[in-house]
Amino acid sequence: MxxxxxxxxxxxxxxxxxxxxxxxxxxxxxxxxxxxxxxxxxxxxxxxxxxxxxxxxxxxxxxxxxxxxxxxxxxxxxxxxxxxxxxxxHCRMAVATEDGKVWPNQKKKIASKYTGITKEYFRNKGESVDIIKLEGSVELAPILGLADGIVDIVETGTTLKENGLVVQEEFFSFxxxxxxxxxxxxxxxxxxxxxxxxxxxxxxxx
Structure with a gap:
């Protein structure tokens, strides 16, 4: 067989x-x-x-x-x-925010479909965040005010750039x-x- x-x-x-x-x-x-x-x-x-x-x-x-x-x-x-x-x-996992926007001092809200990876990443940084699970285009979340930033896959970075987002940190290559x-x-x-x-x-x- x-x-x-x-x-x-x-x-x-x-x-x-x-x-x-x-x-x-x-x-x-x-x-x-x-x-x-x-x-x-x-x-x-x-x-x-x-x-x-x-x-x-x-x-x-x-x-x-x-x-x-x-x-x-x-x-x-x-x-x-x-x-x-x-x-x-080949891709990277990254944290991205709106271009020019400063992280808030209060507890951050992060949108991602990778909730497990996101939780682990911020836990290792010693930060507590609210994670919002999305299945579709997470790039919309910061633009519409749902989240302060996103955790998502980055291949070329074109999608982020076209939606006014910039990478703050890449933390996982695969x-x-x-x-x-x-x-x-x-x-x-x-x-x-x-x-x-x-x-x-x-x-x-x-």
């Missing part, structure tokens, strides 16, 4: 396709999958999901391997083997990660080991 890989939809999906191509794996069925959420190639079965769901599928053994951002691992801390970083999906189901690594070792080893040949990836 072909190994099952849970793949994060969107940006990481596109970057992973290029990565597979560099390793000479078949990718045509993935590129032309349309709206399909399950696709099979000559080597793998793929399921496509949002980042947090990728970790859930791997944790529960629905998928043997997963491709997910390091931010998701840090935020949700799933019970999986966090095998190794991949040479794409890339895409390859994760594995704990049981699969034992039961399917003979099948998964060659694949994992091929993914680790990152010096071949440009």
């Amino acid at each position: 072909k190994p099952i890989i849970a793949l994060t939809k969107g940006r990481l999906e596109k970057q992973f396709i290029k990565f597979l191509q560099s390793l000479n794996y078949e990718v045509e069925p993935i590129i032309n999958k349309g709206r399909k959420l399950r696709v099979e190639t000559d080597t793998f079965q793929f399921i496509f999901a949002k980042g947090p769901d990728v970790t859930t599928y791997v944790e529960h053994g629905i998928a043997d391997l997963g491709i997910v951002g390091g931010d998701i691992i840090a935020e949700f801390q799933p019970d999986v083997f966090n095998l190794f970083p991949l040479p794409f999906g 890339s895409a990660r390859c994760i594995a189901n704990r049981s699969s690594l034992k039961i399917k070792r003979d099948v998964l080991t060659p694949i994992i080893e091929s993914f680790q040949k990152q010096e071949e990836y440009v």
Whole structure:
């Protein structure tokens, strides 16, 4: 039976396709999958999901391997083997505020969808903050007065700049990660080991 890989939809999906191509794996069925959420190639079965769901599928053994951002691992801390970083999906986690706005003296309000990472960051700084969880465009929160600042992923910084925000501090750099189901690594070792080893040949990836 072909190994099952849970793949994060969107940006990481596109970057992973290029990565597979560099390793000479078949990718045509993935590129032309349309709206399909399950696709099979000559080597793998793929399921496509949002980042947090990728970790859930791997944790529960629905998928043997997963491709997910390091931010998701840090935020949700799933019970999986966090095998190794991949040479794409590079981002930073940062605190940002409105350009020119001074932090208030009172307790700060911080908007983020990464509430766990945010709490840990400010706890390590010895600061108590009110954290407001948002799922969408957190850049709006300081502009509309909901929060004093945000904690979010920064890749190029363009979105922040276009919305009048500036980075105050970057505190966590990460890339895409390859994760594995704990049981699969034992039961399917003979099948998964060659694949994992091929993914680790990152010096071949440009």
